[in-house]
Amino acid sequence: MTSKRTLRRLPVAAAVCAALLFSLPACAQPSAMAETASEAAAKVEKNATTGIARITLSQRAIERLELLTDTVKPGPGGAGVLFPYAALLYDAQGKTWVYINPEPRVYERQPVTVTKIEAGAVTASVGPAVGTPVVTVAAAELFGAEFVTGK
Structure with missing residues (x-):
């Protein structure tokens, strides 16, 4: 059974995961990105x-x-x-x-x-x-x- 407290945390967890997911390409080294692009x-x-x-x-x-x-x-x-x-x-x-x-x-x-x-x-x-x-x-x-x- 799911508590109301857990349900309230779900959107926050989803937002944190989305922020991490979209920040990953920024962590890549510029030379490695340039190699795959060029x-x-x-x-x-x-x-x-x-x-x-x-x-x-x-x-x-x-x-x-x-x-x-x-x-x-x-x-x-x-x-x-x-x-x-x-x-x-x-x-x-x-x-x-x-x-x-x-x-x-x-x-x-x-x-x-x-x-x-x-x-x-x-x-x-x-x-x-x-x-x-x-x-x-x-x-x-x-x-x-x-x-x-x-x-």
Whole structure:
């Protein structure tokens, strides 16, 4: 059974809840609101021919992921290319890939053919050109973004 006192408090409680509800957007950080209003954290565009996506990240997403790159170097004796092991990814079929950074904030998956892994470095006979930046931190997140949101 409800008392009259409880019924009198109901409109006050509803007013307090409404005030809190309408004040929540004011609590959001301006940068987070600007990101959702102006651009998404990641834009995934699949290439219909290759099936490989081009991922464009917002600057805020790059900072959140603490994404880092390193440059591909010439392989020992000029054969192939050399890059950090941290850049190497394996897909479900066991194929090897890296994410390259061809333009600012743009990332693309590229196949590599590994010939040797030693002391934290990968030597590949097929891979990105010497001087190409490859993702060494947050490559797994790019891989997830490509296959989860890029459908």
